[in-house]
Amino acid sequence: SAVISQKPSRDICQRGTSLTIQCQVDSQVTMMFWYRQQPGQSLTLIATANQGSEATYESGFVIDKFPISRPNLTFSTLTVSNMSPEDSSIYLCSVDSMGVGEQFFGPGTRLTVL
Amino acid sequence: GQQLNQSPQSMFIQEGEDVSMNCTSSSIFNTWLWYKQDPGEGPVLLIALYKAGELTSNGRLTAQFGITRKDSFLNISASIPSDVGIYFCAGPLNTNAGKSTFGDGTTLTVKP
Numbered sequence: 001s002a003v004i005s006q007k008p009s010r011d012i013c014q015r016g017t018s019l020t021i022q023c024q025v026d027s028q029v030t031m032m033f034w035y036r037q038q039p040g041q042s043l044t045l046i047a048t049a050n051q052g053s054e055a056t057y058e059s060g061f062v063i064d065k066f067p068i069s070r071p072n073l074t075f076s077t078l079t080v081s082n083m084s085p086e087d088s089s090i091y092l093c094s095v096d097s098m099g100v101g102e103q104f105f106g107p108g109t110r111l112t113v114l
Numbered sequence: 115g116q117q118l119n120q121s122p123q124s125m126f127i128q129e130g131e132d133v134s135m136n137c138t139s140s141s142i143f144n145t146w147l148w149y150k151q152d153p154g155e156g157p158v159l160l161i162a163l164y165k166a167g168e169l170t171s172n173g174r175l176t177a178q179f180g181i182t183r184k185d186s187f188l189n190i191s192a193s194i195p196s197d198v199g200i201y202f203c204a205g206p207l208n209t210n211a212g213k214s215t216f217g218d219g220t221t222l223t224v225k226p
Contacts, residue, residue, distance in 0.1 A: 004156075033213060042202065043157070043216045092156050100164075101145045101206040103214060105156030 002027055002097045004106035011093045012112045015085055020079045028073035031096040033103070034066070034067035038089045049076040049093075083113045117141075118203055120217030125191055128225050132159055135220040136187040137203030146179050146186040147204040160213065161188070192222050 003026040013019050016025045023032070032049040046066055048056040055068035080087050090110050094103040120137045127133060137146070150159035151188055161172050161187060163179035170177055176189045190197055203217040 042218045045207075045213055045215075048213060051222050094156070099213065101147060102159050102162050102164075103147075103157075103204075104159070107154070110154075 002104045004093060004095060004104060006059060006093060006106040006109050008109055009107065010110040010112075012114060013093075014114055015084055017083055018079055018081045019083065019111060021093075021111075022078050023076045023106055025074045025095055025097075027097065029095040029097045030073065031099065032070065032076050033094045034068060034076070034078045035092045035094060035105075036089045037092060037108070042050050043092065045089050046078070049078075053089070080111065082103075083111075085113045087111065088113045118205060118215060118217035120203055120220055122220060123218065124221040124223070126223045126225065129193060129195060131193055133190040133193055133197070133222060134187060135201060135222075136185060137217050138185040139205070140184065142183040143205035144183065145206050146177070148175075148177050148186070148188045148202060149216075151200045151202065151219075152164045153199070160201075190222075193222075195224050195226055196223050198222055 005024045011092045020104045030068050034041040035044040036046050045058050046061045049068050049070040050069045065081055067079045090108040092105050092108045096103050118137050118139050129167045147162050148160045150160050151157040161170050161177040167181045168179040174191045200219045200221050202212040202219045207213040207215050
């Protein structure tokens with residue numbers, strides 16, 4: 001298993017601002033992912049964070065809105081840009097440390113946009 | 115796309131009762147995963163299933179991978195208050211094992 005931490009754990013932000021969320025893993029992993037969980041909803045994959053190259057985004061998510069960095073195999077950031085109240089969600093990073101589909105999740109970042 | 119339909123959406127049970135929830139899809143999955151999410155936490159993997167027909171247990175939890183590879187169920191026996199949470203089924207998207215699609219979840223409430 002992998003131990004994953006996220007910062008911040010929660011934040012309240014003003015409309016139009018940006019927030020960068022950090023994800024740190026206790027071991028080197030190839031596959032790292034960012035999910036969004038809107039209130040009362042399931043998890044939706046935003047993108048795969050690729051080390052050393054641009055992230056791979058899922059349909060409905062774009063780099064301008066959710067820029068992602070992956071400078072090494074233990075760390076990634078997700079920025080939520082030009083926020084609106086619709087961006088209020090829990091943002092979760094996860095890793096597939098064994099490459100077989102089993103994912104380990106961070107505790108999430110609870111974002112509220114006013 | 116590949117979608118997972120999970121039922122029931124919510125359950126209210128008495129402590130000590132058994133629970134059953136299931137997940138179906140119109141697409142074939144090669145892996146079925148069951149997660150539990152406690153309030154304020156990320157999902158935690160409970161059981162992973164890799165073979166059609168496979169039946170796997172983890173303590174009071176039992177899950178089966180349907181023979182058609184289009185469904186799975188999760189049973190919890192003798193429920194306790196700490197079983198409260200949201201249970202998600204999930205399956206890897208297409209051939210990339212790392213990415214998963216998640217069901218809508220089953221919210222379980224256990225009354226002492």
